[in-house]
Amino acid sequence: MTGEARSGPRPWMPGDDAPPGEKRHAPATQRNVDAILALLNDVLPEAGTVLEIASGSGEHAVAFARAFPSLTFQPSDPDPQAMASIAAHRAEAGLDNLAAPIALDVRNAAWPIARADAILAINMVHISPWEATLGLLDGAARLLSQGAPLYLYGAYWQDGVDRAPSNVEFDANLRARNPAWGIRPITDVTAAAQARGLVLDRVVSMPANNLSVILRRR
Numbered sequence: 001m002t003g004e005a006r007s008g009p010r011p012w013m014p015g016d017d018a019p020p021g022e023k024r025h026a027p028a029t030q031r032n033v034d035a036i037l038a039l040l041n042d043v044l045p046e047a048g049t050v051l052e053i054a055s056g057s058g059e060h061a062v063a064f065a066r067a068f069p070s071l072t073f074q075p076s077d078p079d080p081q082a083m084a085s086i087a088a089h090r091a092e093a094g095l096d097n098l099a100a101p102i103a104l105d106v107r108n109a110a111w112p113i114a115r116a117d118a119i120l121a122i123n124m125v126h127i128s129p130w131e132a133t134l135g136l137l138d139g140a141a142r143l144l145s146q147g148a149p150l151y152l153y154g155a156y157w158q159d160g161v162d163r164a165p166s167n168v169e170f171d172a173n174l175r176a177r178n179p180a181w182g183i184r185p186i187t188d189v190t191a192a193a194q195a196r197g198l199v200l201d202r203v204v205s206m207p208a209n210n211l212s213v214i215l216r217r218r
Contacts, residue, residue, distance in 0.1 A: 023092075024057035024085040028123065033063045035207050036122065036153060040064070043149050043214055048117025049074055051143070053106060053136060054124040058086030064120075065098035072097050074113065076104035106135035116143045122153040125189065126171075129180035134192060141196040144217040150198060152213040153206065156186040164209040186213065 044050060047070050055061050055075035065073040075086050075098070086101040102112050119140050125133050140150040155167050167183060174181040190200045193215050201214040 022081075022085065023088040024082070026057040026059060029057065029059040029063075032122075032153070032207065032210065033060060036060075036212070037063065037067050039204060039206075039212050040068070040120075040151070043118070043151055044068060044071060045117050045148070046070060048072070049115070050118045050120060051113060051116035052076060053104065053119060053121040054078075054128070055086050055101060056082055056123070058082070058089035058101070060120075060122055061086060061098060061101075062089050062093045062095065065095045066093065069097055071117075072099060074099045074116070075101045076113075077101060078103060078105040106132050106139055108135070109138075111139050111143070113143065115145070117145070117148055119144065119148075119150045120153075121151070124154070125152060125156075126154050126174060126183045127181055130184070133184065133189060137193050137196045137198060140215070141198060141217065144198075146217055148217050149201070150193075150215040150217075152189070152215070154210055155183045156189070156211050156213065157183055158186050158203075158211070167209050186211070189213065190215070 049072045050064070051074045052061050052064070053076055055077050058075060061073050061075040065071075075090075077083055077086060080103075083101045083103060090098050090100065104111055104113070121136055124136070137150075144150065155170060157163065171183040174183070186203065190213075193200070197218045198215040199218050201216045204212040204214070206212050
C-alpha cells in the first residue's frame with residue numbers, strides 16, 4: 001500500500017481483513033456482474049425473495065436489486081465486517097427491494113430465514129471449506145420449492161476440460177491462504193446436490209474461466 005490517498009473503498013477479497021465498519025470493494029464484482037446479470041435474466045423468478053449467500057462486500061446485492069426491482073433480495077454473510085459493508089452499500093443505494101443483511105453461516109442446521117424463491121452463491125464454493133458447500137446444499141433443499149433455482153458462480157474443475165493455467169495458479173493461491181479452500185470438481189458438487197434433491201439444470205461458461213452452475217429443487 002502506498003501513501004497515496006484513495007477515493008473509494010480499498011480492494012478486498014473474501015478472507016481479507018478490513019477495518020470495522022469500512023465499506024468494502026471487491027474488484028471481481030465489477031468484472032463479472034454484467035455477465036451474471038445477463039444469465040440471471042433467464043434463471044430468476046419474476047417475483048419473490050432471492051437469498052444471496054456469502055454476500056461479501058454487498059456490491060452484488062445492490063446490483064441485483066437494482067436490475068430486478070420486482071424481486072426482494074436478502075443478502076447474508078457470517079462475517080460481522082461483511083455485514084457492516086453490506087449495510088453501508090445498502091444505505092447508499094437506498095433500494096426498497098434490498099433487505100438488511102442477516103447473519104447466516106451455511107454450516108448451521110438452522111438458518112434465520114424460512115424460505116426463498118431462489119438462492120445465489122457467488123464465489124463461495126472455492127473460498128470456503130467443503131463442509132460449507134454441503135451446508136449450502138442442505139439449506140437450499142430445505143428452503144426452495146420444486147423447480148426453484150440454486151445459482152452457483154465461480155471456478156470449477158470439469159472432467160475432460162483442460163485446466164486453465166490461471167485457475168491452477170488461483171487454486172494454489174487459495175490453498176496457500178487456507179488448506180480447506182480450493183477449486184472443486186463440478187462432479188463432486190452436482191453429486192452432493194443430487195443426493196439432496198437438487199438436480200443439475202445447466203452449466204454455462206463465463207468470462208475468466210469461471211462457470212455458472214444452475215441447480216433446481218426436484
